[in-house]
Amino acid sequence: MDKLLIQGGIPISGEVRISGAKNAALPLMCASLLSREPLALSNLPHLRDVTTMLRLLGQMGVQVSLDDRAGVELRAGDVVNPVAPYELVKTMRASVLVLGPLVARFGEARVSLPGGCAIGLRPVDQHLKGLQAMGAEIRVEHGDILARAGRLKGARIVMDLVTVTGTENLMMAACLAEGMTTLENAAREPEVVDLAHCLIAMGAHIFGAGTDVIVIQGVDSLHGASHRTMPDRIETGTFLVAAAATQGSIRLIGADARILDSVLEKLREAGADVSADDGGIHLAMARRPNSVNLRTAPYPGFPTDMQAQFMALNAIAKGTAVITETIFENRFMHAIELQRLGAEVETSGNTAVVRGVLGLQGARVMATDLRASASLVIAGLVADGETVIDRIYHLDRGYECIEEKLSSVGARIRRAN
Numbered sequence: 242m243d244k245l246l247i248q249g250g251i252p253i254s255g256e257v258r259i260s261g262a263k264n265a266a267l268p269l270m271c272a273s274l275l276s277r278e279p280l281a282l283s284n285l286p287h288l289r290d291v292t293t294m295l296r297l298l299g300q301m302g303v304q305v306s307l308d309d310r311a312g313v314e315l316r317a318g319d320v321v322n323p324v325a326p327y328e329l330v331k332t333m334r335a336s337v338l339v340l341g342p343l344v345a346r347f348g349e350a351r352v353s354l355p356g357g358c359a360i361g362l363r364p365v366d367q368h369l370k371g372l373q374a375m376g377a378e379i380r381v382e383h384g385d386i387l388a389r390a391g392r393l394k395g396a397r398i399v400m401d402l403v404t405v406t407g408t409e410n411l412m413m414a415a416c417l418a419e420g421m422t423t424l425e426n427a428a429r430e431p432e433v434v435d436l437a438h439c440l441i442a443m444g445a446h447i448f449g450a451g452t453d454v455i456v457i458q459g460v461d462s463l464h465g466a467s468h469r470t471m472p473d474r475i476e477t478g479t480f481l482v483a484a485a486a487t488q489g490s491i492r493l494i495g496a497d498a499r500i501l502d503s504v505l506e507k508l509r510e511a512g513a514d515v516s517a518d519d520g521g522i523h524l525a526m527a528r529r530p531n532s533v534n535l536r537t538a539p540y541p542g543f544p545t546d547m548q549a550q551f552m553a554l555n556a557i558a559k560g561t562a563v564i565t566e567t568i569f570e571n572r573f574m575h576a577i578e579l580q581r582l583g584a585e586v587e588t589s590g591n592t593a594v595v596r597g598v599l600g601l602q603g604a605r606v607m608a609t610d611l612r613a614s615a616s617l618v619i620a621g622l623v624a625d626g627e628t629v630i631d632r633i634y635h636l637d638r639g640y641e642c643i644e645e646k647l648s649s650v651g652a653r654i655r656r657a658n
């Protein structure tokens with residue numbers, strides 16, 4: 242199994258190009274199931290989750306062609322097997338995003354029910370409730386969700402809580418339903434908006450994406466389109482925190498500041514100098530960061546996917562920070578690993594108190610999920626001596642070439658087998 246070896250204590254400095262967003266790419270790829278014509282997606286990140294989604298779509302009968310500029314063309318003319326098997330769903334929960342498009346276009350789907358995961362229970366009841374409201378018949382049998390429907394019917398759906406992939410699944414399904422669907426308490430995440438733009442390019446009638454009420458007027462069919470995947474705001478945030486924590490400076494090319502307000506605000510509060518223009522975002526940190534309190538919330542609140550990285554920043558900051566995680570019930574697994582590096586973190590329920598220390602010391606740690614791994618990389622970049630991070634396959638799910646990108650800005654980081 243691969244490990245990352247980091248020699249910490251060096252401020253990072255330079256430029257990094259931000260990749261396409263994982264959490265936009267995955268639903269965009271599933272949107273290809275809604276049309277018999279090809280969907281061409283560019284700026285897809287090279288990530289394990291994207292490869293898993295290609296395998297999932299491929300085994301259903303979607304024809305996949307790749308070009309050498311991170312472009313993929315997906316042709317779902319003939320889908321012979323509307324099934325997402327356990328072997329793929331267990332490695333990537335976002336597989337559930339095929340459910341809405343399959344039921345809407347083919348009237349049937351069998352998708353393995355995702356189990357709990359390292360960060361929380363993560364049920365999909367809102368996805369199922371919404372599809373049922375549109376007329377789908379849903380059963381769970383032998384661990385699989387079985388969905389059947391004639392043509393789906395538009396419905397008014399009020400979601401009990403804000404769910405990103407739930408909103409995406411139902412928005413895709415509603416595109417081919419008969420009549421109008423209203424999704425209330427919808428997720429406002431930029432990835433939902435990116436998906437809506439792609440669906441609109443395919444001929445869908447969608448209004449209000451980016452607000453908490455999305456209205457979709459169903460059409461009989463969608464056509465082919467081309468779409469460029471939005472930049473990854475969490476990769477952007479992760480590199481910004483890495484620069485702030487090491488008291489370095491970084492320019493992120495292709496990053497979009499307009500979708501990162503809450504994160505940039507916290508970085509400024511920590512003492513960073515942050516500026517943005519059309520080409521990207523620049524951050525410089527000239528002194529030890531101040532600690533920053535934060536509370537995760539659905540967009541435009543502070544993203545749960547940046548909570549772990551800010552815990553690493555707070556670990557070496559001046560002062561004490563209180564971090565409250567409101568989205569997932571078990572997303573502090575990194576705290577115990579950060580303690581191995583000398584961080585002073587106490588967790589209780591959904592709250593963590595982080596007392597900033599002057600420095601961390603390198604040690605062996607273990608990655609437990611994607612963003613937890615990112616926080617360990619940041620802590621390793623700051624720590625004195627060598628940090629060895631085990632189980633980095635989590636990182637490969639969501640960060641394209643992280644060690645190459647960090648090396649290019651001066652970090653001493655390498656992968657070992």
Ligand code: EPU
Nearest residue numbers: 264335363364365366367368403404405406407568569611
């Ligand atoms: N929830 C339910 N029922 C549902 C759906 C969600 O109770 O039917 C709960 C979840 O258990 C959770 C909360 O609602 O407590 C929010 O979950 P959400 O559905 O929004 O999460 P998701 O759509 O499964 C996406 C991202 C996650 C990100 C969350 C929150 C993708 C592929 N994944 O997950 O990304 O943390 O939204 O913003 O878009 C990551 O990239 O590391 C990652 C975990």
